[in-house]
């Protein structure tokens with residue numbers, strides 16, 4: 771049996787496997803990808819990621835991603851293409867699901883992050899991506915330029 775529950779991790783009681791789904795938006799504009807620098811927790815602060823976050827219980831992945839981008843960046847986005855399937859994260863039991871996205875309304879602001887950067891092919895790897903994001907960034911590379 772597989773249950774998708776927010777906030778848990780690893781095999782739970784009764785052998786139920788709990789995974790945490792994190793969704794990330796690859797917002798691309800003019801051949802550049804929006805990267806966001808985490809402010810917390812301390813072990814991740816300073817690392818760069820795709821805007822997004824954990825899916826709430828009862829919420830669709832897509833709704834969660836639109837919600838998170840509004841909360842974190844102050845923008846309304848539209849999701850386009852799913853990139854790959856479940857990307858494993860280093861926190862056991864967590865996976866990252868990624869969609870390309872475009873901004874429909876607003877200009878992104880670092881409401882919860884330390885900083886934002888638009889990265890093109892020339893500087894895509896200049897930031898310190900979270901380890902789980904690197905394989906995703908390798909694929910997103912093909913969507914830039």
Ligand SMILES: Nc1nc2c([nH]c(=O)n2[C@H]2C[C@H](O)[C@@H](COP(=O)(O)OP(=O)(O)OP(=O)(O)O)O2)c(=O)[nH]1
Nearest residue numbers: 792793794819820821822823824859866900902903
């Ligand atoms: N948003 C996001 N999180 C990522 C990425 N790569 C990666 O390893 N993570 C990890 C960092 C965190 O451990 C976890 C996401 O948690 P979060 O803190 O952003 O989620 P949230 O906004 O729902 O926060 P909270 O309510 O649980 O505090 O996934 C990524 O590209 N985007």
